[in-house]
Structure formats: C-alpha cells, structure tokens
Amino acid sequence: MxxxxxxxxxxxxxxxxxxxxxxxxxxxxxxxxxxxxxxxxxxxxxxxxxxxxxxxxxxxxxxxxxxxxxxxxxxxxxxxxxxxxxxxHNGFKKTDKHPAKNWGDVETLGNLDPAGEFVVSTRVRCGRSMEGYPLNPCLTEAQYKEMEEKVSSTLSGLEGELKGTFYPLTGMSKETQQQLIDDHFLFKEGDRFLQAANACRFWPTGRGIYHNENKTFLVWCNEEDHLRLISMQMGGDLKQVYKRLVTAVNDIEKRILFSHDDRLGLLTFCPTNLGTTVRASVHIKLPKLAADKAKLEEIASKYHLQVRGTRGEHTEAEGGVYDIPNKRRMGLTEYDAVKEMHDGIAELIKIEKSL
Ligand SMILES: Nc1ncnc2c1ncn2[C@@H]1O[C@H](COP(=O)(O)OP(=O)(O)OP(=O)(O)O)[C@@H](O)[C@H]1O
Ligand SMILES: NC(=[NH2+])NCCC[C@H](N)C(=O)O
Structure with missing residues (x-):
C-alpha cells in the first residue's frame, strides 16, 4: 500500500x-x-x-x-x-515491439553541408543503463561511486581515436566545468527537471566525463542516464561522427552489460529516450527560415525533427544557432533515427536556399 x-x-x-x-x-x-x-x-x-x-x-x-x-x-x-x-514516438503503440538494434551501413551517410554554409557542428549521442543497477532516484551513494569506478576503469581500456581520460566532477574546478559546458561538451548543473525527479542526489558524487584528446568522443557518467555516449565534431560530416559512435558503442558493449527490454528496447530514465536512445543533431544557422520561429518549428516537425536552443534543451538560440535533432527514438532502428535527422536537415537546407 x-x-x-x-x-x-x-x-x-x-x-x-x-x-x-x-x-x-x-x-x-x-x-x-x-x-x-x-x-x-x-x-x-x-x-x-x-x-x-x-x-x-x-x-x-x-x-x-x-x-x-x-x-x-x-x-x-x-x-x-x-x-x-x-x-x-510517432504512434509507437502498446502492442508494438521496438526493433532489434541495427546501426546499418555506416558508410552510406554523407556530409550534410560540404561547403560549410549552414552546419556549425554535428553530434550523435545515445544513452545506456548498466545492468544490475536501478535508475537515478533509487541509486545509493555507494552505488554511484561503484559505477563511476566501473565506468572510468572500463573506458581506460579504449584505444586509438577513442583513447582518453576520465574526469570526475568531484574536485573539478568551477572554471574547467563551466568551460566544458560553454563548449557544449559537458552536461549542465542544477537541471530543475532532473532535480525534481530526484535524479541529482549525492551530486557531484559518481558524476563525471570521459573524453578523448580532441573531444570528439565523450562519455557522461550518471547525469540523467547511467551513461551517455557522444560523438561530435565541427562541421557537417555526419558519416564520420556516426562511424565513431558506432565503433565506440560496439567496443564498450563488449565490456559492460546494459539493460534492455523486449518491447521498449534500451532502457533509459526518460521515456523520450527509450528504444534506440539515439539523438542525432546539428547546430545549424538557417537565418531565413528562422526569421519566423513558429514556421521553423512547423517545417521541422514535418520531417520529424525537433528545434532546441544553442545550449540544448530548454534554452534559447544564441547568434541564430539552433540544435535540430530527430525527435523520436523508438520504433525504428538506430540507422533510421540518424537517417531521419539527415534527410530532414537536407530538406531544411534546400528550403533555406530557395528563400
Ligand atoms: N550538433 C551539436 N553540436 C554541438 N553541440 C551540440 C550539438 N547538439 C547538442 N549539443 C550540445 O550538447 C549539450 C547537451 O544538450 P542537451 O542536454 O539538449 O541534449 P542531450 O545531451 O542530447 O540530452 P537530453 O536530450 O537528455 O537533454 C549542449 O551543450 C548542447 O548545446
Ligand atoms: N532530457 C530529456 N529527457 N528531455 C525530455 C524531457 C525533459 C523534461 N522532463 C520535460 O518534460 O520537458
């Protein structure tokens, strides 16, 4: 009771x-x-x-x-x-089953903006929950510490382009933290939506960020989800960004077991991230289309895209830069989620050019 x-x-x-x-x-x-x-x-x-x-x-x-x-x-x-x-998730019914994981043929995605006129940067991220641990509100302080240790020691085994360092939030200087946030690499602090959901207990214990030297591959530990795996770089080369993420996830999945549900796919804290957990986005300038924000949102939603501000969710655009990702993550494959962003952005660029 x-x-x-x-x-x-x-x-x-x-x-x-x-x-x-x-x-x-x-x-x-x-x-x-x-x-x-x-x-x-x-x-x-x-x-x-x-x-x-x-x-x-x-x-x-x-x-x-x-x-x-x-x-x-x-x-x-x-x-x-x-x-x-x-x-x-566009009509994913309670009788539907999320498809099996499928990254598709990574070679088939192109550069969204080879001339560099519109796309500032490209990012693809996914989320993972570690098997054997509950989600944020039910984690103990000891579990947060244990998970951070598992994540950092596992990631220390990555090699080549993915090789990097884990930086715990505990002990990180405020300047370093703010710089990483301003550069779009690190999660923000004090998210009121997460706080009210009881997801920020024992902060900053167990939270941290791993990144390679170029900051093109990053892992967030214990923010909204246990793990967020991120590939990003300047410009519009979605193929390179996606390929890096797929290589990294395949490698990490050999080292850590993640929670999965037969019907819902990969499990996450927020229902918007279930299934593939994939959010592929560009930071993009579309001055003509964005002159009318409501119109931009209307056109974007026609292509199943979402419009966010420059510093991410719940923020405004700065300097005309919008974050435009695929909206749904469930009921389609990983490849199709990314392709949805790819095709929609190609259309938005076409429309911008025609105005
Ligand atoms: N294409 C992109 N290029 C550069 N930075 C990006 C891009 N897309 C998102 N970001 C940055 O990633 C950071 C996190 O954004 P945000 O919190 O909206 O999304 P998320 O990490 O995908 O998670 P969630 O959807 O749970 O909020 C922000 O600093 C945002 O500006
Ligand atoms: N990061 C996320 N899970 N975003 C989706 C929802 C965020 C917040 N709970 C809202 O309803 O606006």
Whole structure:
C-alpha cells in the first residue's frame, strides 16, 4: 500500500496539474481514471506514481513531465507511460515491439553541408543503463561511486581515436566545468527537471566525463542516464561522427552489460529516450527560415525533427544557432533515427536556399 502522506501529495499534485495550463504530455494523459487506477501502486523498489510525475508537477512548463524511477515503473505505471510513449514516438503503440538494434551501413551517410554554409557542428549521442543497477532516484551513494569506478576503469581500456581520460566532477574546478559546458561538451548543473525527479542526489558524487584528446568522443557518467555516449565534431560530416559512435558503442558493449527490454528496447530514465536512445543533431544557422520561429518549428516537425536552443534543451538560440535533432527514438532502428535527422536537415537546407 502507498502511505497516506504520499497519497496526499499525489492528490495535491493532480489538482495542481488539472488547474494549470501546462502543455505537458503528463497533463494530457493523466486523466482522473488513470490517476485513480495508479495512485495506490508501487514497484518492488517502492517507487510510486509520485516518483514518476513529480518533475512534471513541479515544472509545469515541462514538455513531457514524467520519468521512470526504476525500470519496473514502465510496466507498473504503463497506463500512463504507454500513451505518452505513443504520442512522443510517432504512434509507437502498446502492442508494438521496438526493433532489434541495427546501426546499418555506416558508410552510406554523407556530409550534410560540404561547403560549410549552414552546419556549425554535428553530434550523435545515445544513452545506456548498466545492468544490475536501478535508475537515478533509487541509486545509493555507494552505488554511484561503484559505477563511476566501473565506468572510468572500463573506458581506460579504449584505444586509438577513442583513447582518453576520465574526469570526475568531484574536485573539478568551477572554471574547467563551466568551460566544458560553454563548449557544449559537458552536461549542465542544477537541471530543475532532473532535480525534481530526484535524479541529482549525492551530486557531484559518481558524476563525471570521459573524453578523448580532441573531444570528439565523450562519455557522461550518471547525469540523467547511467551513461551517455557522444560523438561530435565541427562541421557537417555526419558519416564520420556516426562511424565513431558506432565503433565506440560496439567496443564498450563488449565490456559492460546494459539493460534492455523486449518491447521498449534500451532502457533509459526518460521515456523520450527509450528504444534506440539515439539523438542525432546539428547546430545549424538557417537565418531565413528562422526569421519566423513558429514556421521553423512547423517545417521541422514535418520531417520529424525537433528545434532546441544553442545550449540544448530548454534554452534559447544564441547568434541564430539552433540544435535540430530527430525527435523520436523508438520504433525504428538506430540507422533510421540518424537517417531521419539527415534527410530532414537536407530538406531544411534546400528550403533555406530557395528563400
Ligand atoms: N550538433 C551539436 N553540436 C554541438 N553541440 C551540440 C550539438 N547538439 C547538442 N549539443 C550540445 O550538447 C549539450 C547537451 O544538450 P542537451 O542536454 O539538449 O541534449 P542531450 O545531451 O542530447 O540530452 P537530453 O536530450 O537528455 O537533454 C549542449 O551543450 C548542447 O548545446
Ligand atoms: N532530457 C530529456 N529527457 N528531455 C525530455 C524531457 C525533459 C523534461 N522532463 C520535460 O518534460 O520537458
């Protein structure tokens, strides 16, 4: 049974959400019927509906508003997660099964902008959860330390272009940290969406970043997900960026086991990242198209793309630079998720040139 204090918080949260003009998927799908069916449920880790929805309740400007406190939450609270997943990932139904992992033929992607007129930089990232560990809100301080140790020692075995160094956040100077954030290499600190979801406990313990010398291959440890594997570089050479990521992930998957679900694919903390977990993006300047931001968003969404600001999610564009990625990550292969970004960006560039 869920205790009385939690039920009280849940009722207050539900009323707050209902009375608000929040545009989140949480508000859209947490009907009274779903709320009543789920409010007394608990996972075997003790997570309740409150753990899933508290970020969206506290942050009414959330786009989605829900996280899975542990992997089991996706099943126990499926009546809420499933419609949100379906809405976000272009109609991935509760009867659908995410396809098997397939990176495709890495040689077939090209340079998105060989003349260097529009694309500032290209980045492809994916997320992974380590098998045997719960998700952020259920991790103990000891587990954070143990995971950091596992990650840093595993990555120290990487070679060639991927060879690099692990830098724990604990003990990192504020200047170094800020520089890495400003250069788009490191996650920001104090994300209010993650904080409200209980994902920042014991910070900065267990958090860190690994990168190779050129900062073209990077790994985030224990921010939103256990691991984020990132390949990025200046310019539009998506083939090179993607190839590097695929090589790195294939190598790391031989050394660490990751959590996977038969239906949902790879497991992540946020339902928007399930499946392939792949977000491929360009930093791009499209001055004519972006003169009308609403229009840019409308055209981008036609190609299943999203529009973010220069410093990532929940930020504004600076100097006309937008971060434009594939939106959905589920119900298609890794290759197709990247190809979706590739094809959409090619169209946006074509339109920009025609204006
Ligand atoms: N194509 C790109 N070139 C350079 N930097 C990028 C590019 N795409 C994203 N970034 C940078 O990556 C950092 C993280 O961005 P952001 O948090 O939005 O996305 P994410 O790491 O994919 O995770 P999430 O989707 O969970 O937020 C930011 O500094 C952002 O500017
Ligand atoms: N990094 C992410 N998981 N982004 C997707 C959602 C982020 C935040 N919870 C929101 O609803 O706006």
């Amino acid at each position: 869920v205790d009385a204090a939690t039920i009280e918080k849940l009722e207050a949260g539900f009323s707050k959400l209902q009375a608000s003009d929040s545009k989140s998927l949480l508000k859209k799908y947490l009907t009274k019927e779903v709320f009543d069916a789920l409010k007394n449920k608990k996972t075997s880790f003790g997570s309740t509906l409150l753990d899933c929805i508290q970020s969206g309740v506290e942050n009414l400007d959330s786009g989605v508003g829900i996280y899975a406190p542990d992997a089991e939450a996706y099943t126990v609270f499926a009546d809420l997660f499933d419609p949100i997943i379906e809405d976000y």
